[in-house]
Amino acid sequence: MSVKQIVLAARPSGMPDASVFRTENVELPPLQAGQVHIRGLYFSVDPYMRGRMNDAPSYIPPFQLNAPIEGAVVAEVLESQVMGYNPGDLITGGLLPWAMEAIVSAEAIKPIDTQSIPPSYYLGVLGSAGVTAYCGLVIIGRPKAGETVVVSGAAGAVGLVVGQIAKIMGCRVIGIAGSEEKIRQLKTEFGFDEAINYKTTPDMGAALAKACPKGIDIYFDNVGGTTTDAVFPLLNFQARVPVCGQISSYNDTATPPGPRILPQVVKRSILIQGFLVRYMKEYHAEAALHLTQWLKENKLKFAETVVEGFDRLPEAWLGLFSGQNMGKMIVKA
Amino acid sequence: MSVKQIVLAARPSGMPDASVFRTENVELPPLQAGQVHIRGLYFSVDPYMRGRMNDAPSYIPPFQLNAPIEGAVVAEVLESQVMGYNPGDLITGGLLPWAMEAIVSAEAIKPIDTQSIPPSYYLGVLGSAGVTAYCGLVIIGRPKAGETVVVSGAAGAVGLVVGQIAKIMGCRVIGIAGSEEKIRQLKTEFGFDEAINYKTTPDMGAALAKACPKGIDIYFDNVGGTTTDAVFPLLNFQARVPVCGQISSYNDTATPPGPRILPQVVKRSILIQGFLVRYMKEYHAEAALHLTQWLKENKLKFAETVVEGFDRLPEAWLGLFSGQNMGKMIVKA
Numbered sequence: 001m002s003v004k005q006i007v008l009a010a011r012p013s014g015m016p017d018a019s020v021f022r023t024e025n026v027e028l029p030p031l032q033a034g035q036v037h038i039r040g041l042y043f044s045v046d047p048y049m050r051g052r053m054n055d056a057p058s059y060i061p062p063f064q065l066n067a068p069i070e071g072a073v074v075a076e077v078l079e080s081q082v083m084g085y086n087p088g089d090l091i092t093g094g095l096l097p098w099a100m101e102a103i104v105s106a107e108a109i110k111p112i113d114t115q116s117i118p119p120s121y122y123l124g125v126l127g128s129a130g131v132t133a134y135c136g137l138v139i140i141g142r143p144k145a146g147e148t149v150v151v152s153g154a155a156g157a158v159g160l161v162v163g164q165i166a167k168i169m170g171c172r173v174i175g176i177a178g179s180e181e182k183i184r185q186l187k188t189e190f191g192f193d194e195a196i197n198y199k200t201t202p203d204m205g206a207a208l209a210k211a212c213p214k215g216i217d218i219y220f221d222n223v224g225g226t227t228t229d230a231v232f233p234l235l236n237f238q239a240r241v242p243v244c245g246q247i248s249s250y251n252d253t254a255t256p257p258g259p260r261i262l263p264q265v266v267k268r269s270i271l272i273q274g275f276l277v278r279y280m281k282e283y284h285a286e287a288a289l290h291l292t293q294w295l296k297e298n299k300l301k302f303a304e305t306v307v308e309g310f311d312r313l314p315e316a317w318l319g320l321f322s323g324q325n326m327g328k329m330i331v332k333a
Numbered sequence: 334m335s336v337k338q339i340v341l342a343a344r345p346s347g348m349p350d351a352s353v354f355r356t357e358n359v360e361l362p363p364l365q366a367g368q369v370h371i372r373g374l375y376f377s378v379d380p381y382m383r384g385r386m387n388d389a390p391s392y393i394p395p396f397q398l399n400a401p402i403e404g405a406v407v408a409e410v411l412e413s414q415v416m417g418y419n420p421g422d423l424i425t426g427g428l429l430p431w432a433m434e435a436i437v438s439a440e441a442i443k444p445i446d447t448q449s450i451p452p453s454y455y456l457g458v459l460g461s462a463g464v465t466a467y468c469g470l471v472i473i474g475r476p477k478a479g480e481t482v483v484v485s486g487a488a489g490a491v492g493l494v495v496g497q498i499a500k501i502m503g504c505r506v507i508g509i510a511g512s513e514e515k516i517r518q519l520k521t522e523f524g525f526d527e528a529i530n531y532k533t534t535p536d537m538g539a540a541l542a543k544a545c546p547k548g549i550d551i552y553f554d555n556v557g558g559t560t561t562d563a564v565f566p567l568l569n570f571q572a573r574v575p576v577c578g579q580i581s582s583y584n585d586t587a588t589p590p591g592p593r594i595l596p597q598v599v600k601r602s603i604l605i606q607g608f609l610v611r612y613m614k615e616y617h618a619e620a621a622l623h624l625t626q627w628l629k630e631n632k633l634k635f636a637e638t639v640v641e642g643f644d645r646l647p648e649a650w651l652g653l654f655s656g657q658n659m660g661k662m663i664v665k666a
Contacts, residue, residue: 051600058600059570059600059601059602221595224593224595224596224599225593228595237392238612243595243598243599244599245599246595246596246599249593249595249596252596255592255593255596256593257590257591257592257593258590258591258592258593259588259590259591260557260558260582260588260589260590260591261594261595262554262557262561262576262579262582262594262605262607263557263579263582263585263588264607265576265605265606265607266557266576266577266578266579266607266608267384267391267392267607268392268607269392269606269607269608269609269612270605270606270607271604271605271606271607272595272598272603272604272605272606273598273602273603273604273605274595274597274598274599274600274601274602274603274604275602276602279571279602
């Protein structure tokens with residue numbers, strides 16, 4: 001049986017375009033013991049995938065040329081040679097192929113409960129985005145009621161959750177995002193105290209200083225670059241900076257120089273911690289528990305930007321770099 | 334009775350010179366209850382004092398113009414109106430005036446045991462330098478046997494202790510310092526595996542890569558600037574960077590731009606922690622216990638650069654910024 005998949009056609013240099021992907025048809029191998037045959041329903045597109053397109057040593061091996069892109073997927077089981085998985089079950093996995101159907105091993109998947117949770121949430125608020133937000137903000141950032149939290153990429157899947165958790169914990173929350181519509185939603189739908197449009201604000205330092213009269217205690221950084229440059233001078237003594245992403249630099253061929261931050265780090269005893277949620281496994285259960293509870297209590301809302309059509313995976317992924325998504329960008333097959 | 338003291342005569346801009354200090358004679362006030370009359374024996378000069386010369390908000394108030402410089406001092410009690418302190422006792426305090434004699438309150442001092450420890454060590458290896466080295470390396474850096482530790486300012490009071498503790502803990506240790514004599518001593522006297530002279534090494538990145546074939550797990554930074562720029566690309570996954578000082582920038586009037594480090598921080602889950610030993614009080618007793626033990630067991634050696642004469646305090650302090658000291662710079666009155 002022949003199925004469509006999307007492979008890495010070429011390693012990009014700088015900003016990628018659609019030519020790095022190729023759609024092709026492949027024959028599925030026969031199903032063997034320990035495997036399930038799945039059909040993809042929802043596919044996650046994530047900025048971190050840019051790093052895997054480079055042929056460089058990293059915490060996770062690079063994508064192979066001419067092999068399918070891998071990422072988080074929610075899928076339906078069509079056939080199963082694994083006890084406990086039956087046709088019709090919904091599953092998720094973090095490293096499943098961009099393929100309309102696939103044969104995968106039992107170790108690559110886990111069942112999901114869709115009784116009260118929309119299936120696609122397992123790619124977002126209950127997937128790595130939500131768990132990343134929790135681990136970065138709560139475990140690394142250690143927010144205390146009354147503190148001021150700034151989050152860049154605030155309208156993204158992670159940022160949206162970070163801001164809401166910070167509010168739940170009693171903090172003043174300022175989001176940075178890139179469109180008036182995002183700014184509006186952050187303030188009216190998601191409870192941010194202030195939100196600043198970095199694309200239209202001429203002096204980010206002044207705008208942040210005005211929004212943060214008591215300085216900044218936690219800066220959750222998804223973006224980096226000049227946005228982060230504007231935040232650093234406002235960090236308080238013993239501020240914490242969980243560094244989740246640096247999307248502004250992922251397509252740089254050379255990193256341009258910027259303000260030196262270590263003099264401020266030492267003067268103000270600042271903590272900076274780059275982190276990957278996969279290396280914080282000891283907190284995943286705690287994160288999932290709290291996130292699920294907050295969702296059920298309506299204290300936490302989520303947003304998704306759903307692109308329809310498997311073939312549009314490349315387009316959706318490329319759209320992340322121009323901020324096309326409010327919340328989690330997802331492709332529905 | 335008239336005594337000599339050294340006051341801040343002017344706030345420096347950029348690199349200070351002797352004109353920021355003034356020596357003057359003052360009358361000591363009468364000794365009151367709760368006070369002791371001390372005579373300074375050993376005075377500590379420290380890079381961090383540069384920050385207190387600026388009239389800027391900080392973790393510690395700025396020095397007052399026309400008031401004595403304050404710092405760590407070992408002194409002898411001449412007269413006492415405090416139970417438990419008697420003439421002839423040796424004491425130390427972290428915020429005592431640069432004065433040949435002074436009247437100070439009991440809260441500002443503590444007794445020292447000089448049975449087996451030279452008194453001046455309380456300004457160095459058993460003072461804030463040693464405790465800083467311990468807290469930064471052991472508590473923040475969490476060294477594991479077999480890891481590679483790089484320390485900048487390796488021949489300074491803090492760096493010398495950092496490198497030796499790292500050796501005690503089974504690490505490979507590379508020091509960065511600024512003279513051939515320092516390099517020689519680090520390797521032959523203090524057990525560093527390698528030492529690199531940043532003043533004569535044309536390509537620090539290449540020299541570090543050669544000295545650290547397995548990359549760098551902990552970078553203890555006292556210096557910052559281009560030295561640190563060379564270290565960052567070699568940091569391993571989950572590397573730790575305790576930032577103790579940035580002496581290369583203390584006299585900058587504007588911080589020049591440098592390589593952006595956050596893209597590396599996120600890619601390699603790096604921890605950067607600026608710290609001040611005064612805010613890690615819960616570890617001071619543990620640090621003192623280990624440092625004293627290691628000294629007694631001869632596992633830890635120390636070095637001092639002793640400048641003789643109270644009047645030479647300004648000269649000794651200025652000498653820190655051109656690396657005149659091997660180990661702790663001290664003035665013996």
